[in-house]
Amino acid sequence: MRLSRAFPTPARPLALSLAVALAPLLAQADPAADPPADARALLTTKCGACHLPVEGGGLNRIDQSRRSPEGWDMTIGRMIAAHGLTLTANERLTLVKYLADSHGLAPEESAPRRYLLGRDFTRVETPDDKLVAQTCARCHSYGRIALQRRTEDDWRKLANFHVGQFPTIEIQQAGRDRNWWEIASQQIPKRLGSRYAFESEAWSDWLKHQVVAPTGSWRITGHRPGWGFYEGVATVAADGTDHFKVSMQMNYANGQQETAEGKAVLFTGYEWRATVRQGGQEIQQVFALTADGQTLKGRWFQPGIDSIGGTLEAVRADAGSMARLLAVQPAAIKAGTTQKVTLYGSNLKGEVALGDGISAKVLESTADKVVVEATAARGAEAGARAVRVGSAKLAAGLALYQTVDFIVIEPGQAMARVGANQGAMPKVPVQFESVAYAYGPDGKPGTDDDIRLGYMPATWSVDNATPYAVSMNDVHFAGKLDANGLFVPGEAGPNPQRKFHTNNAGDLEVTAVVQDGERKVQASKPLVVTVQRWNDPPVR
Ligand code: HEC
Ligand code: HEC
CATH class of the missing domain: 2.60.40.10 (Immunoglobulins)
Structure with missing residues (x-):
């Protein structure tokens, strides 16, 4: 393999090009307009210039790992940004599709970390391996690692890539609390080579699996924070091999109705990715089709503003399908x-x-x-x-x-980001909701036998969380919470009205009060209002 540059490329083009996630790719690519050449031939032409064949077949680095569609898109994004690869939108989609199909993850391999693909922005991760988490999940998620499978040798090359591409890495992530490089390049590849091994029974079984096309009629239900429950129908029609046209009708509990129309691609035989026009907005769908092809489930969201979105579960509604x-x-x-x-x-x-x-x-x-x-x-x-x-x-x-014993405020971890709705980085709001619970037999909150009663309307308020926040009057500057629990953060940039002319970040606490008959039940939760996220790769 030829190393294209001795120095890392400037951060900005890299960040910008990696923001080109699957959503715009699906929207831009038009497989009917320009039918791509045979995918493997395209891979050999485009990638083979740098990735040489290896003994036993395949191309170096490419045929020794497996990833999610987003994982492949992100790597190809880096090949473009850092190594000067050029691809049209159609070619990029063809390669991501081919690689995700032939070098993907089995459903059970991606299942524990789907929150990253669905861009659930509120999750605190639980790593499978503590040493890997301590060594590696300092700058990015643990799930980015757990959503890949490589040979031990390829995990080692990945460690080398990190220090080669980002020479200051060890200092940046405060790695000198231990012998970081030794651990990262020796112990970690051994562990990952067996924990997240290139070869697995799950994957070889999945390759033999007969894919059930998602075409037909579907019955859908879901939840959109702030709007509540919705139900409706969807139709999926074939639009080329593994490409589909989708249309949906959604009726929300708050009386709103939306239609969604767009295009979908089925990667790896179960990874449904669609870009639809929904209620005047571009929305991305990240769903998984079950192995029997009977259920479609996942999350949808507005690209760039992950917190605006909802969940969906769909089952077959064609005549003769299961009740x-x-x-x-x-x-x-x-x-x-x-x-x-x-x-x-x-x-x-x-x-x-x-x-x-x-x-x-x-x-x-x-x-x-x-x-x-x-x-x-x-x-x-x-x-x-x-x-x-x-x-x-x-x-x-x-x-x-019998009674609402306590309430829990969702989302789990609330973080809003300041922004400018006309600028490069839109505001990232947080939609709060209150979920009612009963204690269950043990009479205690926060235990396994708690009974979830569902969403209940609340009266919302917000205040400064700390004495420092009081001194900075964060609650006045950081944003506004509306009666429906939607927190919209303030404008980006230094604020001349503020002490020290600082930006509109803040350290807040949100409180919900739910009425249960004559009783009031209350809960509070921290809300961090922080700065824009400038580098937002497909897999965080
Ligand atoms: C101009 C040279 C060049 C081209 C063209 C190129 N690559 Fe790479 N690729 C590299 C270099 C250099 C590395 C090692 C450094 C790195 O990981 O960025 C690499 C690394 C990789 C890796 C390992 C990354 C990891 O996650 O550890 C994969 C996979 C890969 N390339 C896939 C591709 C694919 C697929 C294509 C074609 C669509 C491609 N490359 C085209 C130069 C290239
Ligand atoms: C100092 C911060 C930092 C640490 C520590 C770190 N990484 Fe990364 N990692 C990065 C950056 C930056 C990228 C490239 C991101 C991009 O392409 O946007 C990356 C990319 C990756 C990728 C995706 C590669 C691809 O081709 O898309 C994987 C997988 C990964 N890291 C695993 C690891 C593992 C395993 C470790 C521990 C040995 C580790 N990281 C430690 C910063 C870090």
Whole structure:
């Protein structure tokens, strides 16, 4: 392999080009307009100039690792930014597709770290390997590593790449608290070579798996923070091999309705990536298709503003497909009360059962929706109940409770970023929600037997979190929290109105108060308002 440059390329072009994630790539590429040449031939032409064949077949570095579609896109992005590779949008998509299909991850290999692909920005990670986390997850996520599989030798070359490309790395990440380079280049490749090995049974099994195309009709449900539950339908039609056209109709609990239309690509036989126009916005979908092809599940979000988005779960709705129950709304009922409950699914028919202590009178019944009047007995034991409609069952579909014992504010870790909506970096808001819980049998919060009762409306407030924040009057400058729990941060840049002319960052605390009959239940949570994220690669 030829090393193209002795010095690292300037940070800016690298950062900019890596911001070109799969979303714009899918939007730009038009496979029908310019049918790509055979993918392997393209790889040999484009990559083979630097990546030489190795003994036993394949190209050096390329055929010794496996990654997610985003992982491949990010590496190719670096080849473009750092090594001068040139590709059209179509060629790039062709190569990412080919590599993700032939050198991808099995569903069970990507499952634990899907939060990174779906850009769930609120997660605190739990690493599988403490030494790897301490050595490597200092500058980027642990999941970036756990979403790759390499030979031991290739993991070692990756360590070398780090110091070759970023010579100051050891100092930058305060690596001198230990013999960092020795650990990174010797112990870590050994561990990763066996923990995240290039060859795995899961992957060789997956390669034999017969892919089920996602074409057809789907019944969808999901949750969009701030707007609430939604339900609707989707249609997926073929648009070339593994390329699809998708259209969706979404009806939200808050009365809003949206349609979504766009294009999708199925990578690795299960990695659904779509760019759609939804409610006037460009939205990216990162879903996984189950091995049986019957369920599509994941997260969608606005590219660049990950916090604006929602979750989705879809099941087949074609005539003759399996009866499935997807969601129950509301998801909880108070003992001693009667309320209307709606069950959403597809091909529903048969007897409705809401579980012990809850009786049901069917008011309306169609294949995709059953409305019942539910009555929860006064003395019934609190807990989650399985809900059934004929053969379709939803475990923990409806929770019965006596009182709302505590509430938890979501998202788990709240971080907003200042920005300028007309500028290069838009503001990153945080949509807060309050989730009600009952203690469960042990009478304590924060334990495994807590009963999740679902989202409940709250009264929201925000204040300074620390004495320093008080002295800087952060709550006045860092942003505003609206009545629906949406926090919109302030403008980017130095603020001449502020002490020290500092920017509009802040250290805040958000409080929610939920009304449960006569009682008030309250919770608070830190909110960090920080600066823009200038370098935002496809896999953080
Ligand atoms: C101009 C030379 C050049 C071209 C063309 C090139 N590469 Fe690379 N590639 C390199 C160099 C140098 C490295 C080692 C340094 C690094 O990782 O950036 C590398 C490293 C890699 C790695 C290992 C990265 C890692 O994560 O450790 C992969 C995989 C890779 N290239 C894939 C490709 C693919 C796929 C193409 C074609 C689409 C390609 N390269 C084209 C020069 C090139
Ligand atoms: C000093 C910060 C820092 C540390 C420590 C660090 N990395 Fe990285 N890592 C980076 C940067 C910067 C990149 C390139 C990011 C990009 O391409 O945007 C990177 C890229 C990667 C990639 C993706 C490579 C590709 O081709 O896309 C992997 C995998 C990775 N690192 C694993 C590791 C492992 C394993 C360790 C520990 C041995 C480690 N990192 C330690 C900064 C760091």
